[in-house]
Amino acid sequence: MIFLNGRTHMSRRNFLATTGSILAATALTTPAIAQTRQLTIISNRGNADQRKALETIASAFGKEAGVTVSVNNMDHEAHKTAIRNYLVTSPPDICFWFSGSRMRSFVDRGLFDDISDLVVRENYADVIAHTLGSVTVGGKQYGLPTGGILWGLFYRQDTFDQHGLTPPKTFDDFFTLAQKSRAGGIVPMSIGTKDQWPCGGWFDHMNLRINGLQHHMDLMAGKIKYTDGSLKDVFDRWEALIKADFFTPNSTSFAWDPAAAALVQKKAAMMDLGNFIKYAFPAEDLSQVRFLPFPEIKSGLEQYEDFSVDSIHIPSGAKNKDVGREFLAYFYKPENLSTYLAPEGNVPARSDCPIGNDPILKMAVDAMKTVKGTAQYYDRDSDPDLAQAGLKGFQEFMVRPERRDNILAQIERARARIHG
The missing domain is CATH 3.40.190.10 (Periplasmic binding protein-like II)
Incomplete structure (x- = not known):
C-alpha cells in the first residue's frame, strides 16, 4: 500500500501492538503480513507528471514487495535546503539529489550509504559506464544516476x-x-x-x-x-x-x-x-x-x-536499508526508469532504456x-x-x-x- 504527500500511517510498533492477538491466532495458517515493511521516499520533482510517474512506480513496488510506501514530494528549491537538515535529523529511506560534487559533500559527511553491493549484484556498471563516476567516491558507489x-x-x-x-x-x-x-x-x-x-x-x-x-x-x-x-x-x-x-x-x-x-x-x-x-x-x-x-x-x-545527472540515494541513517535496496533495484529497471524520466525529457543514465518519440532526446x-x-x-x-x-x-x-x-x-x- 502507498501513502502520498506526507499522509501518516500506523507505525510498525503500534500495528503489532494492536494486532498481536490476531497474528498469534493465525500464525499457523497465515504468512507474516508483509505490509509491516515500510519505505519512506522524499522526492524533489517539480514536474507534476514526473511526480505522478514516481508515485505509480512506488505503488506498484509496494504491492509487489508487500511494502507500505510513503512518497513525500518537496518543492525543488526548498529541498536544496531541507536535505541538509533531514539527512541528519530524520533521514528517509530513499531520497533524490544530484550526483558529482553535490553528492560528494554528503558522502564526505557520512550521510549517504555505500550501495556498491547493489551495483555489483545488478551489474549496473555494464549499462551506466559513462556515468558511473558521477556517483563514485573512493571507488565506491553512493547512489544511482537517474537521468540528466x-x-x-x-x-x-x-x-x-x-x-x-x-x-x-x-x-x-x-x-x-x-x-x-x-x-x-x-x-x-x-x-x-x-x-x-x-x-x-x-x-x-x-x-x-x-x-x-x-x-x-x-x-x-x-x-x-x-x-x-x-x-x-x-x-x-x-x-x-x-x-x-x-x-x-x-x-x-x-x-x-x-x-x-x-x-x-x-x-x-x-x-x-x-x-x-x-x-x-x-x-x-x-x-x-x-x-x-x-x-x-x-x-x-x-x-x-x-x-548533468540527477541521482537517487539511500541515506546512511535510513531505518529500512534492505527495503531501500529492493526499491532501487525495482525503480532502476529500464522500463521504470524510462517511465520516470519521460515527463521531463531527460536523457536516461542507463544505456538500455527505451526511448519515446522526443526528437531532441533521441539525438542526445x-x-x-x-x-x-x-x-x-x-x-x-x-x-x-x-x-x-x-x-x-x-x-x-x-x-x-x-x-x-x-x-x-x-x-x-x-x-x-x-x-x-
Missing part, C-alpha cells in the same frame, strides 16, 4: 540551409561559421551570460576538448591552479573567438532564454546549451532542431561531455553512445564558492579578455582559500 541534461551545440537546419552554413567539426570551423553567419546578418553563437552559468558550459567544453576529463575533474576538485600553464590554450582559443565576434554582443544583458529565442527566431546560427532548449521552440519547429557535440580541438583525445541519446566519460557542469562539479568565483570571472573574461591574468588570479585566490 546533455550539453552541446544546437542549431536549426533551415537556418543553416538558408545561409549555406556547415556544422563545425573542428575548432577552426568555428571561424568559418563566424564569417558566414556575420555575412548573413546573424549571430554565430548565441549566448546569454546575465546569470553567469552559461559561461561555465563554454569553459567546460573547451577544457574537456583540450585537457581531457581527468585534468578537468582535478581542476574542479581544486587540485590544479587556475594560473596553471595547462589552461593557457583554453583561454587563448576562447579569446580568439571573442575577438572574431563569435558570440552575442552585450551577452551580459541576456539570460539563457532570450538567447535561445534568437536561435528560434533565426537570428543566430547556433547555441551551446542543454537538451532543455527544446522548451524554447514551438512544437512545429522541433523537426528543424539539430544537435551536434562540441567540435574536436586536440586530435586523438577521447570524447568527454558535460552530462544517440550522441551519448560515443561518449567515453562525463563531467557534470561547472557549478555542479566545483565547490559552490569556487564555482561562484569562476563563473563571475568567465563572465568578465567574455567582455574584457585583456584582463585575463587578473581574472584568473582572482579565481586562483578563491581556489587557494577553499582548497589550500
Whole structure:
C-alpha cells in the first residue's frame, strides 16, 4: 500500500501492538503480513507528471514487495535546503539529489550509504559506464544516476540551409561559421551570460576538448591552479573567438532564454546549451532542431561531455536499508526508469532504456553512445564558492579578455582559500 504527500500511517510498533492477538491466532495458517515493511521516499520533482510517474512506480513496488510506501514530494528549491537538515535529523529511506560534487559533500559527511553491493549484484556498471563516476567516491558507489541534461551545440537546419552554413567539426570551423553567419546578418553563437552559468558550459567544453576529463575533474576538485600553464590554450582559443565576434554582443544583458529565442527566431546560427532548449521552440519547429557535440580541438583525445545527472540515494541513517535496496533495484529497471524520466525529457543514465518519440532526446541519446566519460557542469562539479568565483570571472573574461591574468588570479585566490 502507498501513502502520498506526507499522509501518516500506523507505525510498525503500534500495528503489532494492536494486532498481536490476531497474528498469534493465525500464525499457523497465515504468512507474516508483509505490509509491516515500510519505505519512506522524499522526492524533489517539480514536474507534476514526473511526480505522478514516481508515485505509480512506488505503488506498484509496494504491492509487489508487500511494502507500505510513503512518497513525500518537496518543492525543488526548498529541498536544496531541507536535505541538509533531514539527512541528519530524520533521514528517509530513499531520497533524490544530484550526483558529482553535490553528492560528494554528503558522502564526505557520512550521510549517504555505500550501495556498491547493489551495483555489483545488478551489474549496473555494464549499462551506466559513462556515468558511473558521477556517483563514485573512493571507488565506491553512493547512489544511482537517474537521468540528466546533455550539453552541446544546437542549431536549426533551415537556418543553416538558408545561409549555406556547415556544422563545425573542428575548432577552426568555428571561424568559418563566424564569417558566414556575420555575412548573413546573424549571430554565430548565441549566448546569454546575465546569470553567469552559461559561461561555465563554454569553459567546460573547451577544457574537456583540450585537457581531457581527468585534468578537468582535478581542476574542479581544486587540485590544479587556475594560473596553471595547462589552461593557457583554453583561454587563448576562447579569446580568439571573442575577438572574431563569435558570440552575442552585450551577452551580459541576456539570460539563457532570450538567447535561445534568437536561435528560434533565426537570428543566430547556433547555441551551446542543454537538451532543455527544446522548451524554447514551438512544437512545429522541433523537426528543424539539430544537435551536434562540441567540435574536436586536440586530435586523438577521447570524447568527454558535460552530462548533468540527477541521482537517487539511500541515506546512511535510513531505518529500512534492505527495503531501500529492493526499491532501487525495482525503480532502476529500464522500463521504470524510462517511465520516470519521460515527463521531463531527460536523457536516461542507463544505456538500455527505451526511448519515446522526443526528437531532441533521441539525438542526445544517440550522441551519448560515443561518449567515453562525463563531467557534470561547472557549478555542479566545483565547490559552490569556487564555482561562484569562476563563473563571475568567465563572465568578465567574455567582455574584457585583456584582463585575463587578473581574472584568473582572482579565481586562483578563491581556489587557494577553499582548497589550500
